[in-house]
Amino acid sequence: MLTLDRDDLELLEGDVVHGYSDGIVSIDFSNRVWNLTAKNFDQTIIVKLLGRKIGYSTLCNKINEVLKPSKTFHLLDIENDYFLITFRARSDYMKALTKGLWMIFGHYQIIEP
Numbered sequence: 001m002l003t004l005d006r007d008d009l010e011l012l013e014g015d016v017v018h019g020y021s022d023g024i025v026s027i028d029f030s031n032r033v034w035n036l037t038a039k040n041f042d043q044t045i046i047v048k049l050l051g052r053k054i055g056y057s058t059l060c061n062k063i064n065e066v067l068k069p070s071k072t073f074h075l076l077d078i079e080n081d082y083f084l085i086t087f088r089a090r091s092d093y094m095k096a097l098t099k100g101l102w103m104i105f106g107h108y109q110i111i112e113p
Helices: 030-038 056-067 090-098
Strands: 018-019 026-031 044-049 073-077 082-087 107-113
Touching: 044 090, 056 082, 056 090, 073 107, 082 090
Parallel strands: none
Antiparallel strands: 018 026, 044 082, 044 107, 073 082
């Protein structure tokens, strides 16, 4: 979940550079834009259940049941059975990485920061 401040959203001259290479449009972002993006994903993990599909609601319920996060989190389904989970509390993020949901329904889950 992006939590950019309103002031952070203002694009400055040079933040976005449009170009063309061999007829293909290219868009380059400044280091400032990349840093803002990285800052907003520093408590985000990518998860994928191996050998079985899992639905959005089921994963959300499992996160609440097993990790019992202290604050709300944002879950995003990003195609090919991968999910992004962004935690609001650093302690919840660390718990997910170190004591996470290693198995769901007898299937291992990949968890990556």
